Amino acid sequence: MHVPDGFISAPWSLATGVVAAGAVALALRGARRELDDRTAPLAGLVATFVFAGQMVNFPVAAGTSGHLLGGALAAVLVGPWTATLCLTVVLLVQALLFADGGLTALGTNVILMGVIGVWVGYAVFRLTARAMTAAATRHRPLVPLAAGVGAFVSVPAAAAGFALLFAVGGTAPIALSTLLSAMVGVHLAIGVGEAVITALVVGSVLAVRPDLVHGARGLLPTRTLVSHAEAVS
Amino acid sequence: MSHSPDVSTTTTRAGRTWWVLGLGVALFVAGVISRFASSAPDGLERVTEDHGIAEQAVGSVGLLSYGGATTLLGLGLVLVLTSALSWAVRTRGR
Numbered sequence: 001m002h003v004p005d006g007f008i009s010a011p012w013s014l015a016t017g018v019v020a021a022g023a024v025a026l027a028l029r030g031a032r033r034e035l036d037d038r039t040a041p042l043a044g045l046v047a048t049f050v051f052a053g054q055m056v057n058f059p060v061a062a063g064t065s066g067h068l069l070g071g072a073l074a075a076v077l078v079g080p081w082t083a084t085l086c087l088t089v090v091l092l093v094q095a096l097l098f099a100d101g102g103l104t105a106l107g108t109n110v111i112l113m114g115v116i117g118v119w120v121g122y123a124v125f126r127l128t129a130r131a132m133t134a135a136a137t138r139h140r141p142l143v144p145l146a147a148g149v150g151a152f153v154s155v156p157a158a159a160a161g162f163a164l165l166f167a168v169g170g171t172a173p174i175a176l177s178t179l180l181s182a183m184v185g186v187h188l189a190i191g192v193g194e195a196v197i198t199a200l201v202v203g204s205v206l207a208v209r210p211d212l213v214h215g216a217r218g219l220l221p222t223r224t225l226v227s228h229a230e231a232v233s
Numbered sequence: 234m235s236h237s238p239d240v241s242t243t244t245t246r247a248g249r250t251w252w253v254l255g256l257g258v259a260l261f262v263a264g265v266i267s268r269f270a271s272s273a274p275d276g277l278e279r280v281t282e283d284h285g286i287a288e289q290a291v292g293s294v295g296l297l298s299y300g301g302a303t304t305l306l307g308l309g310l311v312l313v314l315t316s317a318l319s320w321a322v323r324t325r326g327r
Contacts, residue, residue, distance in 0.1 A: 004291065005291040035319050044311075045255045066276050089311055
């Protein structure tokens with residue numbers, strides 16, 4: 001879902017660039033609360049994994065593919081502010097080195113994947129996790145499940161973001177309803193793949209280092225987290 | 234790579250093992266699994282092709298195209314930049 005140069009008009013590209021820069025500035029402040037000596041190394045790893053994951057297109061229908069966006073995944077693992085930073089670095093390197101996403105569209109792509117994808121994914125994850133926690137007795141499997149739900153919603157949300165942005169700043173005449181339904185329709189299918197990958201990866205990290213998973217804080221019994229950290233040190 | 238050895242007293246050997254394992258998984262995804270990736274247009278490409286938007290794209294030429302060494306360069310750059318950034322903004326000593 002990397003928007004190339006030319007889709008969004010110059011003034012709107014400038015506007016998205018300004019908004020994206022503001023979001024990154026806020027994220028730099030917010031990430032202070034999420035990152036410490038223990039969790040900082042995970043952030044680099046998450047961004048690297050998202051970069052790798054975005055290279056793997058999976059088929060969703062005849063002649064159409066999708067790939068991991070990674071916003072919800074990063075938000076659950078390292079926190080939403082840090083996730084916005086991770087996605088921004090990924091999109092910057094993709095645009096600069098590989099012209100994967102246009103340079104003038106960098107702000108647009110940061111908003112779609114690094115802001116909408118991350119924050120919608122994280123919000124839905126939190127709401128789902130809270131609802132599930134209230135209903136269940138075993139909490140550990142809930143984190144990857146809720147992460148999957150957040151990931152699923154994040155993809156059509158980013159797709160809808162593109163349709164809305166194109167309606168105001170796009171360079172071709174198309175009815176919003178037409179573009180919106182086409183974008184959301186395809187990306188609901190891609191969201192299923194996003195959900196599966198996200199749930200599997202979050203589950204795997206939880207199995208190895210539950211203490212590092214940002215989204216699991218307050219959901220898993222603290223006894224597990226403390227005893228593990230002390231057992232290895 | 235950018236995982237400096239003085240990460241602090243809280244980084245144990247177990248702490249490094251998961252990190253190296255995670256990096257290995259990312260490299261495996263980029264180097265091996267990506268070979269089986271679909272070459273069909275992605276959702277955005279498909280929709281914009283179907284609705285006459287795709288021709289608005291200004292073909293920007295990248296410095297590089299994805300492939301063995303260049304992918305590794307991209308991965309390394311993302312790893313170093315994000316690690317440096319998160320290391321710089323982290324709350325120290327926790």
